[in-house]
Amino acid sequence: NAGVMQNPRHLVRRRGQEARLRCSPMKGHSHVYWYRQLPEEGLKFMVYLQKENIIDESGMPKERFSAEFPKEGPSILRIQQVVRGDSAAYFCASSLTGTSISGANVLTFGAGSRLTVL
């Protein structure tokens, strides 16, 4: 079990370009969460997805940001027309269904994708 896989690990974009970050959850995990970590700040929730559904996107900026988790393939966090303020580490985490089953409720994180906008 390879864990949560994120790619690319590092991404450099110029202002106005698009950034696509990918996340493959742990095998058997059906819930995916995206978080943003700015330097010297904590983790900010962005979006929570299940297969083919966005469950909670209350932490996503209303413009330029979108996320999907298709039936097949990884979850994608897409940032259009990037600006310098988008520079951050973006972490994906996955979990089992949120029941009281032992092992559930625990998020497994990927190593993160570090976006730098020039």
Add this chain to the structure above:
Amino acid sequence: AQSVAQPEDQVNVAEGNPLTVKCTYSVSGNPYLFWYVQYPNRGLQFLLKYITGDNLVKGSYGFEAEFNKSQTSFHLKKPSALVSDSALYFCAVRETRGGTYKYIFGTGTRLKVLA
């Protein structure tokens, strides 16, 4: 809304001494509380969780946390700190709303263990 607070940005402790990293929570209903650790340039790793049951929860790497309902706290502790424990520690709470779940993290506490 559920939330957690980590009042200390940084905690310094000498190797071999006990350590405490503080966390307080604000939830409605029964809290689901977690501690995670982040090493440089890595993702977060799960340490321990409180769902129900004993107030003292034991986790990975010799860490434990004490759930205190009256003080709404969930402090992380270790009897004897190691230099390798130096990292960024996050407290988190699971927020349940309408059958969906969201995990809210604190701002993090940087632990520095001095040799």
